[in-house]
Amino acid sequence: MNHKNSEKLYQKGLKHLVGAVNSPVRAFASVGGNPLFIKKAKGSKIVDVDANKYIDYVLSYGPMILGHRHKKVEKAIKKALKNGYTFGASTKNEIKLAKIVCDAFTGIDKVRFVNSGTEAVLSALRLARAYTGKDKIIKFSGCYHGHSDALLVAAGSGLATLSLPGSKGVPEGAVKNTLIANYNDIDSVKAHFDKHDDIAGVIIEPIAGNMGVVLPQENFLKELKDYLHSKNALLIIDEVMTGFRSKFGGAQEVLGVEADITCLGKVIGGGFPVGAYGARNEIMEMVAPLGGMYQAGTLSGNPIAMAAGIATLTELKKQNPYQKFEEVALWLENTLLEKANKHNIDIVVNRFGSMINPFFTKGKVTNFEEAQQSDTEKFAVFFWEMINSGIFLPPSQFEAWFLSSSLSEKDLEKTEKAIDKAMKAVAK
Ligand code: PLP
Numbered sequence: 050m051n052h053k054n055s056e057k058l059y060q061k062g063l064k065h066l067v068g069a070v071n072s073p074v075r076a077f078a079s080v081g082g083n084p085l086f087i088k089k090a091k092g093s094k095i096v097d098v099d100a101n102k103y104i105d106y107v108l109s110y111g112p113m114i115l116g117h118r119h120k121k122v123e124k125a126i127k128k129a130l131k132n133g134y135t136f137g138a139s140t141k142n143e144i145k146l147a148k149i150v151c152d153a154f155t156g157i158d159k160v161r162f163v164n165s166g167t168e169a170v171l172s173a174l175r176l177a178r179a180y181t182g183k184d185k186i187i188k189f190s191g192c193y194h195g196h197s198d199a200l201l202v203a204a205g206s207g208l209a210t211l212s213l214p215g216s217k218g219v220p221e222g223a224v225k226n227t228l229i230a231n232y233n234d235i236d237s238v239k240a241h242f243d244k245h246d247d248i249a250g251v252i253i254e255p256i257a258g259n260m261g262v263v264l265p266q267e268n269f270l271k272e273l274k275d276y277l278h279s280k281n282a283l284l285i286i287d288e289v290m291t292g293f294r295s296k297f298g299g300a301q302e303v304l305g306v307e308a309d310i311t312c313l314g315k316v317i318g319g320g321f322p323v324g325a326y327g328a329r330n331e332i333m334e335m336v337a338p339l340g341g342m343y344q345a346g347t348l349s350g351n352p353i354a355m356a357a358g359i360a361t362l363t364e365l366k367k368q369n370p371y372q373k374f375e376e377v378a379l380w381l382e383n384t385l386l387e388k389a390n391k392h393n394i395d396i397v398v399n400r401f402g403s404m405i406n407p408f409f410t411k412g413k414v415t416n417f418e419e420a421q422q423s424d425t426e427k428f429a430v431f432f433w434e435m436i437n438s439g440i441f442l443p444p445s446q447f448e449a450w451f452l453s454s455s456l457s458e459k460d461l462e463k464t465e466k467a468i469d470k471a472m473k474a475v476a477k
Contacts, residue, residue, distance in 0.1 A: 116455025
């Protein structure tokens with residue numbers, strides 16, 4: 050497989066783009082080599098500028114749950130395009146998408162659309178502060194909630210990949226109200242409440258996907274919610290990655306816990322820039338124009354994005370692929386373990402619904418510290434072997450692989466062969 054055209058574009062891109070990418074997770078910093086440049090995608094496949102075809106387990110970091118260019122989504126986008134691109138005024142489809150979201154999440158009466166997961170989360174924090182009248186927020190080490198100042202601490206994802214503890218340029222004042230707790234450790238949350246009486250809430254990835262996939266221990270979220278309510282604080286569940294992906298009603302439906310404020314993104318935009326935050330009426334009524342918490346956006350509720358979101362969620366509901374995701378993920382877990390075992394390699398596989406990834410480590414991975422024990426050099430070897438066998442994975446040990454409903458039996462057979470070859474290469 051050659052990557053000559055990607056290499057050429059990378060060199061060209063370096064002149065006017067930072068690192069030739071528009072998001073650092075797309076750089077191949079921790080696996081070596083240069084980023085691939087993509088030309089097109091359809092269904093379960095993505096094609097680079099050298100005409101190499103890959104089975105796509107990145108899916109644009111989650112949104113493309115139906116696979117690329119689903120015909121119903123594409124039809125809806127084309128139809129919307131004919132009416133205009135953005136109006137700075139309300140449209141019928143905003144109401145339609147809002148209803149789909151509110152019907153899916155029992156804890157959401159009203160929703161506000163924004164343009165990204167980052168915006169959804171930073172607005173949700175402002176709302177939690179507005180509602181409780183308190184300033185501090187607790188986040189968990191290894192959870193990523195977008196790149197707003199207050200949350201760029203111990204943030205997993207690209208920061209973990211680049212081994213950065215936080216970000217330069219974030220003033221001390223911006224993070225002074227951010228407290229860090231350990232995932233799956235309720236005592237580390239309680240310790241903060243023992244010291245501070247102005248904590249507005251806790252934000253959590255219900256299934257962490259940004260330190261690799263890490264699951265909450267049984268009842269962790271329920272216990273957390275009960276404790277927070279006893280302290281008059283809110284549970285903010287960041288379902289930007291898991292919303293409509295773990296189940297139609299998000300990870301909350303699977304785990305049987307309802308957030309006070311829910312953040313959404315990725316899948317709800319069907320591949321276009323959409324985020325959202327929602328909650329019960331009494332909380333959402335704090336938001337302008339009904340209340341005094343200000344949040345706005347020129348392109349929020351963009352008509353093309355709304356059309357793509359409605360078509361994606363409608364088709365997703367019809368397909369109901371969640372049982373199939375479970376079966377494919379179980380098969381993938383067994384395949385990874387079997388091939389690793391065959392070549393004497395230690396791995397741990399974590400998965401939840403359509404999110405999965407292997408960690409090149411022993412034992413178990415239940416938090417960021419354990420995830421960081423992984424051998425990233427082994428991952429790099431594995432990654433490149435997979436690429437060269439036509440399997441597109443995130444270029445980082447600390448990112449989840451995603452499944453789409455467009456994966457075929459043939460794709461899985463090819464994936465199995467590639468994993469065998471890649472594990473063999475790691476063993477060398
Ligand atoms: N929250 C979570 C859980 C995410 O995984 C991400 C992105 O990966 C974000 C928030 C930020 O979303 P965006 O990249 O759309 O700003």
